[in-house]
Amino acid sequence: MPSKRPTARPVEGRRWKVEGPAPTQAVKSRESRVSASPHPAKPARPAPARTTDPGPRTPDPGLGPRTPDPGPLGGRHVRPDATSKVAGLTRYVGDLALPGMLHAALATSKVAAATIAGIDTSAAVAVPDVVSVLTAKDIPGQNLVGVIFTDQPLLVTDRVRMVGDRLAVVAARTPEAAWAAARAVTADLRPLSGVYDPVAAMAPGSPTVHESGNVFKTFRVIRGDLARARKAASVVVEAEYHVGGQDHAYLEPQGCLAIPEGQRITIVASCQCPFYIQHAVARVLGLSLAAVRVEQAPTGGGFGGKEDYPSEPAACAALLAWRTGRPVRLLYHRELDLQVSTKRHAAVVRHRWGADAKGKLCFAEVETIMDAGGYVGLSTVVAERANVSAIGPYDVPVVDVKTHVVYTNNLFGGAYRGFGAPQVTWAAEATLDKLARSLGLDPLEIRRRNVLDARKRVLCTGQKLPGPVLAGEVLERATALAGWEGFKARRPAGDDHLRRGIGVSLVLYGCSLHWGGQKLDRSSAVVILQPDGSVIVRVGLAEIGQGNLTAAQTIAAQALGVDPSMVQVWQPDTTTVGDSGPTVASRGAHMSGMAILDAVARLRTRLDPVAAELLECQPSEVELAGSFARVAGQAGRAVPISRVAAEMASRRIEAISTGWYHPPEREYDPRTGQGAAYEFYALACHVARVAVDPELGLVKVEEVSASHDVGRVIHRDALEGQIQGGIVQAMGWGVSEALPLKDGVLQNPSFTDYVIPTSADVPAIKIDILESDGPGGPYGAKGIGEPSFIPTASAIRNAVCDALGIDVDTLPLTPPTVVAALGDRHPHAWVLEVKR
Amino acid sequence: MDLPINTVLRPASLAEALKLLAERPGARPIAGGTDLVVQLRDGRRHADVLVDLAKVGLAGIRDSERGLVIGAGTSMDAIAAHPGVRSRFPALAAAAARVGAWPIQCRATLGGNLGNASPAADTVPALLVAGAAVTIASARGQRQLPLEELFAGPGRTHLKPNELIVSVLLPSVRLGQGRRLVERFVKVGPRQEQIISVVCMAGRAIVAADGRIELVRLAFGSVAPTPVRARATERLLERKVLDGSLRHEALAVVQEDVKPIDDVRAPASYRRLAVATLLDRFLAEVARG
Numbered sequence A: 001m002p003s004k005r006p007t008a009r010p011v012e013g014r015r016w017k018v019e020g021p022a023p024t025q026a027v028k029s030r031e032s033r034v035s036a037s038p039h040p041a042k043p044a045r046p047a048p049a050r051t052t053d054p055g056p057r058t059p060d061p062g063l064g065p066r067t068p069d070p071g072p073l074g075g076r077h078v079r080p081d082a083t084s085k086v087a088g089l090t091r092y093v094g095d096l097a098l099p100g101m102l103h104a105a106l107a108t109s110k111v112a113a114a115t116i117a118g119i120d121t122s123a124a125v126a127v128p129d130v131v132s133v134l135t136a137k138d139i140p141g142q143n144l145v146g147v148i149f150t151d152q153p154l155l156v157t158d159r160v161r162m163v164g165d166r167l168a169v170v171a172a173r174t175p176e177a178a179w180a181a182a183r184a185v186t187a188d189l190r191p192l193s194g195v196y197d198p199v200a201a202m203a204p205g206s207p208t209v210h211e212s213g214n215v216f217k218t219f220r221v222i223r224g225d226l227a228r229a230r231k232a233a234s235v236v237v238e239a240e241y242h243v244g245g246q247d248h249a250y251l252e253p254q255g256c257l258a259i260p261e262g263q264r265i266t267i268v269a270s271c272q273c274p275f276y277i278q279h280a281v282a283r284v285l286g287l288s289l290a291a292v293r294v295e296q297a298p299t300g301g302g303f304g305g306k307e308d309y310p311s312e313p314a315a316c317a318a319l320l321a322w323r324t325g326r327p328v329r330l331l332y333h334r335e336l337d338l339q340v341s342t343k344r345h346a347a348v349v350r351h352r353w354g355a356d357a358k359g360k361l362c363f364a365e366v367e368t369i370m371d372a373g374g375y376v377g378l379s380t381v382v383a384e385r386a387n388v389s390a391i392g393p394y395d396v397p398v399v400d401v402k403t404h405v406v407y408t409n410n411l412f413g414g415a416y417r418g419f420g421a422p423q424v425t426w427a428a429e430a431t432l433d434k435l436a437r438s439l440g441l442d443p444l445e446i447r448r449r450n451v452l453d454a455r456k457r458v459l460c461t462g463q464k465l466p467g468p469v470l471a472g473e474v475l476e477r478a479t480a481l482a483g484w485e486g487f488k489a490r491r492p493a494g495d496d497h498l499r500r501g502i503g504v505s506l507v508l509y510g511c512s513l514h515w516g517g518q519k520l521d522r523s524s525a526v527v528i529l530q531p532d533g534s535v536i537v538r539v540g541l542a543e544i545g546q547g548n549l550t551a552a553q554t555i556a557a558q559a560l561g562v563d564p565s566m567v568q569v570w571q572p573d574t575t576t577v578g579d580s581g582p583t584v585a586s587r588g589a590h591m592s593g594m595a596i597l598d599a600v601a602r603l604r605t606r607l608d609p610v611a612a613e614l615l616e617c618q619p620s621e622v623e624l625a626g627s628f629a630r631v632a633g634q635a636g637r638a639v640p641i642s643r644v645a646a647e648m649a650s651r652r653i654e655a656i657s658t659g660w661y662h663p664p665e666r667e668y669d670p671r672t673g674q675g676a677a678y679e680f681y682a683l684a685c686h687v688a689r690v691a692v693d694p695e696l697g698l699v700k701v702e703e704v705s706a707s708h709d710v711g712r713v714i715h716r717d718a719l720e721g722q723i724q725g726g727i728v729q730a731m732g733w734g735v736s737e738a739l740p741l742k743d744g745v746l747q748n749p750s751f752t753d754y755v756i757p758t759s760a761d762v763p764a765i766k767i768d769i770l771e772s773d774g775p776g777g778p779y780g781a782k783g784i785g786e787p788s789f790i791p792t793a794s795a796i797r798n799a800v801c802d803a804l805g806i807d808v809d810t811l812p813l814t815p816p817t818v819v820a821a822l823g824d825r826h827p828h829a830w831v832l833e834v835k836r
Numbered sequence B: 001m002d003l004p005i006n007t008v009l010r011p012a013s014l015a016e017a018l019k020l021l022a023e024r025p026g027a028r029p030i031a032g033g034t035d036l037v038v039q040l041r042d043g044r045r046h047a048d049v050l051v052d053l054a055k056v057g058l059a060g061i062r063d064s065e066r067g068l069v070i071g072a073g074t075s076m077d078a079i080a081a082h083p084g085v086r087s088r089f090p091a092l093a094a095a096a097a098r099v100g101a102w103p104i105q106c107r108a109t110l111g112g113n114l115g116n117a118s119p120a121a122d123t124v125p126a127l128l129v130a131g132a133a134v135t136i137a138s139a140r141g142q143r144q145l146p147l148e149e150l151f152a153g154p155g156r157t158h159l160k161p162n163e164l165i166v167s168v169l170l171p172s173v174r175l176g177q178g179r180r181l182v183e184r185f186v187k188v189g190p191r192q193e194q195i196i197s198v199v200c201m202a203g204r205a206i207v208a209a210d211g212r213i214e215l216v217r218l219a220f221g222s223v224a225p226t227p228v229r230a231r232a233t234e235r236l237l238e239r240k241v242l243d244g245s246l247r248h249e250a251l252a253v254v255q256e257d258v259k260p261i262d263d264v265r266a267p268a269s270y271r272r273l274a275v276a277t278l279l280d281r282f283l284a285e286v287a288r289g
């Protein structure tokens, strides 16, 4: 049945029509600050409808609410899972237990590079309370994990490539017995010479991690005539940045529960993509996809660390459950999680950038070497984003970017908030400051002269940015919020030992998945209107702490004109919604929202006629708002939506509806990196103010000011929460979180020495939100999860260097790193030469 | 939690606790447990039997004629809040307020900080500059030891398994006419709270009206196998008037007093620079008055 509102696509319509007026006009003066009124006035938004057909459309001027009613969009209603989380009532995997349940443990390699001459499980089997000890030969299906490439066995058989490679899995009646048995597994490992430096790994003659060679893949962006541009530049900066990795430090470590039921199996997992787990478990057990059900557990943080990695513990638990016929729960302890789960890639970024005498960028050459660790995992996808993000929101006519994915025997590189963009942004923003210094320009000024805008809207990929380009806008607003000019005019004095600095960084963030991941970029929703007018919503994207339930609830309530409290959004389950890909790339609200809007539009093809009958009007006149179905434009002619729902139920009208969304196909040439890498982009600018104690190398981030073009605010608290959290997490990466390794073994596998920020370190955070009419997702919303992270560490780095008057090109800026960068300029450096 | 403990005993008096420790080899006292529970779980320490000191009555701070007596069971929170500690032993108050973060300070005890014998124990440098002595008891009686003689190495004390630390004595300071007391505690680490010291320092100086240093005690944590007094530097400074060249010399001499190592928290070179910086800043305050 065709939708009643097939052309009601005002948001999409704008997407294709608007060719960006000057930024100041495009901003619909809907900015607000944290301190502003909690319920800012917000214009009524037309309800977008069918979104499956991505072709250009003209908005139908006759549609959308004609009776003003703001609805919950952009407000601050209490997030639906807040109470249960605060009260400790949420049941995480670690809180779940079933009768007869066994506890799993992993026997892992303590060395990073070896051949395996044999694995002996006899001592493990003999541990009391142990029920099962399994090795690779016990796998009924394929011994493979990996989302994109299958270079990784679930259980190793002949070779160890990484500390933590699994030799055997154990199930026992108690966790203590399981881990004791895991420790009792012995392996005859013959050491190989490993490779622990990605730069060295690229050199000919280096030991190889896989037969195919250590350089797994190189991505490129090539644009313009480099030789000519080099000649035109009057200043050139060359630099090499060493950017460290990061652990996700989610509060809840990896965990899952596998429940076998005859010839099929259920997995309850803390994860970001139940569908990945479904595929992994089906492959390992040799089952059909339909025989594997994966339920999203309440998830205590993911940040990318639960994108692909949870497939590994899930496949282990599933194997043990399958073999023993009993439920099996696997919970990582923190030390194991820190050592073996995926990490933000450590990277070396080499730059040669040139500008003319006026500070206009002429060319940018970037070579990024990403340390993938022993297996490729998601490294290629991370590198794909790093590759096209290497230049930032700047107009550079000539670009040459190489991004290498390199195997080593180090930690397992993987997905992490920002996905490769934070590393290259850190480098790009540092280089801009260096260029500014050599030209005698203020860092703000060099950015003003180079940011993309309404006239210069072509990215390094050749993609022309559609809609308003608000790079200059966020730059001006964030720097104003931070008091940039005043700070530069009169630098605040510290007490005796402190020096103050200020730094700025921008980000251009491609929302949702890169062209290379297009096939995963789709989403599914189910909406069920209950006879009492309440609504069940299921989406394929997960709540992992970020607020996806809140966003989905807000969007569904807005579209159906009901109060958010009437909408219950349930976590994904592979048996109730279609594969919607991973909850990553800031795509949660975007993708769930579009699928919900589609489901609501389809539901309304059945709901509106019923409402019209009750209202004695035409179905096309029906409008849903304020908990009523009413005749558009006539607030007095209304029936409660609950009444319509009851009527549908009594007439046995189908009140369940599915929704589906996928973005339009894009063109991109991976050989040159030219094309539409992403569908649309968010822009943000962060400014950091720091106090540095140079002699002790201590960095205190005092304040971060953030200006974001979010398209549209879905839920203001959730949005601000993402910005605050992104800033704090990125500060940890930039300043204190280091992952020192010795032959692939992590030296600080606990929160005693892996130093994440605490509440006492949180800086003052000032937030400026810009709404804009450009391309976007539901109601025009873009993504916020990652843009909030990416420009923070770079702003902090630039502020620290501003305070010290020297460059620090190694991340994180720990006290020893800062002091080492000072070198002989440290006032007491001479004491190191004292004869003892 | 994977805690390999068989028995926890809860004596109601010090005498009973000492008797249990004497009778049960393999028994170990536990106070706040903020070190011990972590170490038992990691397998870094072992104990078949834990003797819980919570009800033994070791908490409390009182004045005696020789000075302030702090019971071994006193929490960091109580120490940091105590007016007498704050006014008379400000370095100790500051150190106690920097142990972990407030939740830890409410459990962590002074006796546990000493008994654990970490080179990074924050209260120790502050106690060292106060010239503290510890009172130790066993079923057979009591003895007193200068604090410096308590530690044998990282994680090791000279206590016998059947002995308990009962209290710590902080001798009163008698400031003569026209004398100034400068006392400081400074902790260096990469975050504001909940951080093990990369280097910490306590200093006490008494300066006469003519600027002469009558007494100086300097102590550092995390720069040697145990917290250490900087004796050579103290000898250099004592009875002298601080000037630029003396300060400079002190920064050189203090490098002989410390023996830092490279570890996951910082390289030795960083610690040496931090020691110089902290000492220089302390001496600047001593000079300034």
Ligand SMILES: Cc1cc2nc3c(=O)[nH]c(=O)nc-3n(C[C@H](O)[C@H](O)[C@H](O)COP(=O)(O)OP(=O)(O)OC[C@H]3O[C@@H](n4cnc5c(N)ncnc54)[C@H](O)[C@@H]3O)c2cc1C
Pocket: B028, B029, B030, B031, B032, B033, B034, B035, B036, B037, B038, B053, B072, B073, B098, B099, B100, B101, B104, B107, B108, B109, B110, B111, B112, B113, B114, B115, B116, B120, B121, B122, B123, B159, B163, B164, B165, B166, B194, B195, B196, B197
């Ligand atoms: C998160 C965290 C942060 C921390 N931060 C710091 C810090 O910043 N600075 C710092 O110095 N420490 C820190 N610690 C370590 C710890 O909190 C302190 O050392 C604390 O003072 C230990 O006291 P407790 O009562 O908990 O000792 P317990 O753990 O109960 O005992 C420690 C040791 O002392 C022995 N012991 C206890 N009482 C006595 C006694 N009366 N006589 C003889 N032996 C005894 C025990 O047998 C054990 O070996 C931290 C610990 C944690 C968990």
